[in-house]
Structure formats: C-alpha cells, structure tokens
Amino acid sequence: MRNKRTETLLNILYNTSWFLVLAGALFKLQHWPYGTSLLWFGFIFGSIISSIQNMQLKKRIRELEAKIPPIDDKDIF
Template identity: 45%
Template sequence: MSTIPLALLYSLRFLNKKEKKRIDIVKLGLVLVWTINIILKTYHINFIAYGFELVLFVLFVWWFIEDGLRYFSKRKFINNGFIKFFYYGLCILTITLILWGTLFKIQHWPYGSLILTFGFLFLVMMLIVDYVVIKRS
C-alpha cells in the first residue's frame, strides 16, 4: 500500500502550490485515480477498477498531449553533436531491450530475464546520461 503515502504527499504538494493550472489538476487526478485503482485491484474489486482504468487512460492521454510532448520538445543538450546522437541511440536501445525482454519473459523463451535486466541497466545509464547532458533552466 505504498501508493497511499504517495497520493497524500502529492496532494499536499498540490495544495501548497500557489498557482494551480489545469495541467496540475490533471496530474493530481492521475495520481489519485491511479491510487484508487491500485487499492481496488488489491482487494479484487475489478468491476469498478475497469472504470478507473478508463479514466486513468483518458487523464494520461490528456497529460501526454498537453505536457508530455512539451517535455521532449524543450530539451536542450549541452553539446548537439555526438552526445545527442549517443543519447538518442541509448534511448532506442533501452526501449528495444525492455520490450524484447518483456516479450521473451511473457513467452517463457530463454534469456528473457537477461535481456530485461540489461534493458533496466541501460535505463539507469540513460537516466544518468540524461542528468548530465541536458541543460537545466
């Protein structure tokens, strides 16, 4: 039940925010609906959880269109040459390894755990590189 403290902390953060925009309300809705959905699924109340999943999907699409695309379009690299090429290559490799590893695990094919582990290791490396090469404003 670690989602409950997350929902409480995010709600407190939202309440302390001076200027609340529409996207802030969407993000709060995402966190709260996700928390309620997890709780309902934990107690096997699936017939209500499906409705919350639909609401969760709509809120996620709304967030992605309004704020998620802006996150990627505003990124400025410290060096636009090789570092940008390396970063995007690392992103593609990470996504590929995680998807293939998941597929291999679902199908119970050999090396699924190994591929998925490498995918998550590359994800950690990508997050470290992201912290270093992206200009923060």
C-alpha cells in the first residue's frame, strides 16, 4: 500500500496547483500582472502531479493483478 505521507504530500501539491490556476484566473479577470504565468504554472504543475499519481495507480493495479490466480477456460464453461 502507498505510504500515507506520500499520499498526503501529493494531495497537498495537487491542491496547490489548483490554487495557482484559480489565482491565475482571478488575476486575468482583474487584469492584474502575472495572471497568465500563474495559470501556466498551475496547469503544468497539476499535470505533473496527475502523471505521478497515475504511475502509482498503475503500479498498484499490477501488484493486485499478480495476486489473482489465472482462470482456465474450463472454469468459465
């Protein structure tokens, strides 16, 4: 199972990326400087965190599939 600290850290980083996106959108709406930069950093940061979580999920799925015994065709019919 995944480490609880790693899971918590990834959730904090993911929430930080969404905060950057929302702050960037607010900056763009108010015509304040650096709105575009905040949006880009938030989207890129969120994409990186999502890819890391996706790789961890695929690893966990492979681990669980290895535990399942193979099914013969005779068992199906």
